[in-house]
Amino acid sequence: MSRPVRPIDNRVIGGVCAALARRFGTSATTVRVLFLASCLLPGPQFLLYLALWILLPSESRTRTAW
Structure with a gap:
């Protein structure tokens, strides 16, 4: 199980609902x-x-710059 993160796209205010939806x-x-x-x-x-x-x-x- 991955840790939820607030996505860059699909945010309305803070991205909390989008993060929970993805999770x-x-x-x-x-x-x-x-x-x-x-x-x-x-x-x-x-x-x-x-x-x-x-x-x-x-x-x-949370992205890594490889």
Whole structure:
């Protein structure tokens, strides 16, 4: 299993939903819709998104320059 990274392409804000979609093998649109639907429920969704934005490395930083 590879570590999720925020992709350079297909980002809307921070690339967190695109990274989760790539990791779980689904479309980024599906993850975005699920995130927006979860915002209707009480909970720390925005804090979790911000934490993942900070903790997940960007794809450009993980590439090796061989």
